[in-house]
Amino acid sequence: MTERLVVIGGDAAGMSAASQARRRRGPEDLNIVAFERGRHVSYSACGIPYLVAGDVTDPDDLVARHPAEFRERQRIDLRLASEVTAIDADRREVVVRDPEREYREPFDQLVIATGGVPRRPEVPGALALGIHGVQTLEDGIRLLGYLDRHRPRRAVVVGGGYIGLEMAEAMLRHGLDVTLVDAAEQPMRTLDPDMSALVADALRQEGGTLRLGETLEGFATSGGRVTAVHTSAGEIPADVVILGLGTRPGSDLARAAGIAIGETGGIRVDRRMRTSVPGIWAAGDCVETFHLVSQRPVAIALGTHANKQGRAAGINIGGGYATFPGVVGTAVSKLCAHEVARTGLSTAEAVAAGFAPYGVVTESTTRAGYFPGARKIRTKIIAERTTGRLLGAQIVGEEGAAKRIDALAVALWHGMTVEEMTSLDLSYAPPFAPVWDPILIAARKAAEALA
Amino acid sequence: MTERLVVIGGDAAGMSAASQARRRRGPEDLNIVAFERGRHVSYSACGIPYLVAGDVTDPDDLVARHPAEFRERQRIDLRLASEVTAIDADRREVVVRDPEREYREPFDQLVIATGGVPRRPEVPGALALGIHGVQTLEDGIRLLGYLDRHRPRRAVVVGGGYIGLEMAEAMLRHGLDVTLVDAAEQPMRTLDPDMSALVADALRQEGGTLRLGETLEGFATSGGRVTAVHTSAGEIPADVVILGLGTRPGSDLARAAGIAIGETGGIRVDRRMRTSVPGIWAAGDCVETFHLVSQRPVAIALGTHANKQGRAAGINIGGGYATFPGVVGTAVSKLCAHEVARTGLSTAEAVAAGFAPYGVVTESTTRAGYFPGARKIRTKIIAERTTGRLLGAQIVGEEGAAKRIDALAVALWHGMTVEEMTSLDLSYAPPFAPVWDPILIAARKAAEALA
Incomplete structure (x- = not known):
């Protein structure tokens, strides 16, 4: 009898899993349905800062594979604009909402690849126009449109991690005055302070301003549009704000379904990417993985891990054997x-x-x-x-x-x-x-x- | 009582050994005499092709440390233009010839760092003017002088290994017509044929001509100057010839002194760089080392190995413990x-x-x-x-x-x-x-x- 594989999430992890499973099991053996709530699948989220910076000129360049390829060449039933709102682990069904209806879809095997949830500050004014996240391709396109329409002069980047720094560069390349705000005394907290000080120097050398040790307190707005960033140390005028606060694992659906969540907030998986519920797998930014040096669980949102994890899940679903033994934090x-x-x-x-x-x-x-x-x-x-x-x-x-x-x-x-x-x-x-x-x-x- | 360390060879291996020994043992404890037959010490032989190409404009840039530094700062008695012609292992002396005299110098510890001997073809005309080796800094300077004085138009590079390719680039950068001759059917014999074919394509793409599978038979000369290269397939006109046939380990002195030589022709050393004779060490292009993958002895002439081996020998002579466990052939x-x-x-x-x-x-x-x-x-x-x-x-x-x-x-x-x-x-x-x-x-x- 034909088995049914449902995949939640059409980005790196989900589509890798679907593709690998398909490579090993044909449509007569395995039915694959993939749900993606956005309009794009299988694109390089890590490339978005470079799209905004202008290194990449066409958003389509970031798309590794188009829906048609999955549908026609791989016979994967890919449904866009379709959000999975619940997993019913007992009845082996997911609840799906698309622009027209809500329905249930049965599965034998399920891959949860729900990605990361961008951290957004819960402060006054956070929903104002001009405040941009840069997690999805849509986010990037929207930001580019904003820059084009409003020609802002002053940008404030909130968060001094990888995305924050990459977005600071992108804004500098657009000729904006750039201020980077971080609550810590150093940007790049994943580095030691003596090394991150070199990164801070580099940003200053490129013309950026650093406001370190300042907590975000809110946004001033005018006519619904952001005009300044309030921090614990004062006000920074801003025509555009980029939120680069990173993500947390998007494990809410899994948690609600009774699937075990780890101490990092990511879905717990074993080395084959199996969750605590038989037949339910997870991969990508929504899971926690094993740090081979600290020997502790860790949640790291990174495309290369997502690809490897999705591939491993798909090979295993396909009847092969593949593992993701963990990371060293590169x-x-x-x-x-x-x-x-x-x-x-x-x-x-x-x-x-x-x-x-x-x-x-x-x-x-x-x-x-x-x-x-x-x-x-x-x-x-x-x-x-x-x-x-x-x-x-x-x-x-x-x-x-x-x-x-x-x-x-x-x-x-x-x-x-x-x-x-x-x-x-x-x-x-x-x-x-x-x-x-x-x-x-x-x-x-x-x-x-x-x- | 003060011990005497004699070092034969003032390049990477020899001077690293001398320096490391000195770092651990002061002049009152260890007397260090180093003999170098040329006029330069401690320079980057690997940099010579880039000196000839013009990437490096001053030969002095290739010199890592000057004689005065060794003499004054490290109290190493460095004697230039001094060739060691024999090692008397029984009497613990070396025989030295300098421009003025021949004398014997006693040692308690000896480091043999005699380097590699360039392979020169034993064919008619091989000593003609215009035929250049590129092993020593003097060779490089001499070749540059020749290019400057004679403005050659056609260069033939004999040998398609690393040095041959680097010299082909150098000659192309001088605007010469370049032909590379190799007896094998592929350049870069250290690569598999399918990969070396890509290197051959690259050389052609840069404007070079390849004559593969052709054995060098001799040189045509006129007035003592080279005019053509004879190969098994014909004649190649040449205004300048570069010999890039690689080197063999310079182990003749050691062999004559009864020190064990390995099957590769390099001096046999253990992981601490000890030869078969107590108190006599060897390092650099003159030794053979252990290949960690094939688990066989191998002789590889490379500055980075020479530096590591010399350092290990010097640390051991200095009373420390350091090893050179072998190479993987990078x-x-x-x-x-x-x-x-x-x-x-x-x-x-x-x-x-x-x-x-x-x-x-x-x-x-x-x-x-x-x-x-x-x-x-x-x-x-x-x-x-x-x-x-x-x-x-x-x-x-x-x-x-x-x-x-x-x-x-x-x-x-x-x-x-x-x-x-x-x-x-x-x-x-x-x-x-x-x-x-x-x-x-x-x-x-x-x-x-x-x-």
């Missing part, structure tokens, strides 16, 4: 010509996880110092005291700096010590690295600091 | 805008080492496909049949492609399988990678090919 971003990357635990995270860490910062160049285009790269290694085990690493530099984090992420994956890392056979030629690669220098200094 | 190079990298074993090397390998080539982009500056990257994974264990990887691409080899080198270091690699937490953001990093795509395809 991330990368850029701010104009400045590159930022991190992996593993920050010093504060390491302490919270029960480690006694120490940190060493080294400065080097991306190419041999004498080679044209050699750029500065600063690398911080965080290692365990007494053992020298690598716990985390952070990079701030210029062109060619950030992607080096990958070698550190693989070293971290294997629990290498900094002493072992000094022997790593990393590639060397003058256009690509100094004779001691920045990573080797960092490992050496960290090993010497241990001895 | 290398990187570029040809104009094309980047080439490899690590581990090629398919042929894997077969020779007793593995049954399979290979998978994937094509992707260095950034998200929609992001400006996304460049093509082709990745080949070589893995073991039945286990999927990674044995090697090769990358040919454009800007941003090659340095990705480092993550693969670390994966190889740990004997990862391609299936495990599909879960690696590599950094993702649109300016830095597609949502599936090229390495993840390569691992996935290799894992699928296994299943």
